[in-house]
């Protein structure tokens with residue numbers, strides 16, 4: 001109970017002090033920004049959460065060959081086995097999502113190209129650029145640019161949005 005009349009942050013209805021949930025829309029009096037968003041636009045909120053989960057599940061695949069190469073070259077075979085084991089578990093848990101990606105030519109090719117770019121960049125760094133070369137900084141800069149730009153391309157380009165929307169409508173049928 002808030003002890004005073006309060007206005008719902010989601011629907012702007014005035015509520016009596018003795019209610020701790022909005023009597024019109026059910027939004028809690030002390031709602032955080034996520035609660036408010038959920039009450040204003042439940043469908044949009046659900047889709048936004050699904051998009052986050054979708055991005056997180058797929059983003060790891062950008063880096064699997066990259067880290068596999070680092071562990072293989074450094075002789076950290078335990079880490080390599082753990083990484084590949086985790087990749088298998090994640091893949092099994094997300095098999096529907098990955099099948100969807102694999103069946104879409106744009107998504108499949110983009111994911112392969114992005115993962116290959118990360119892999120190629122680390123191989124160049126390890127085998128071609130000497131440790132004391134100023135090129136080390138350029139290769140570091142390259143990852144920092146590649147990560148956000150490939151994320152944007154894969155999830156927010158026209159095709160990236162299309163692939164997600166197709167997956168989302170299939171999953172919510």
Ligand SMILES: [Zn+2]
Nearest residue numbers: 008011022025
């Ligand atoms: Zn309300």
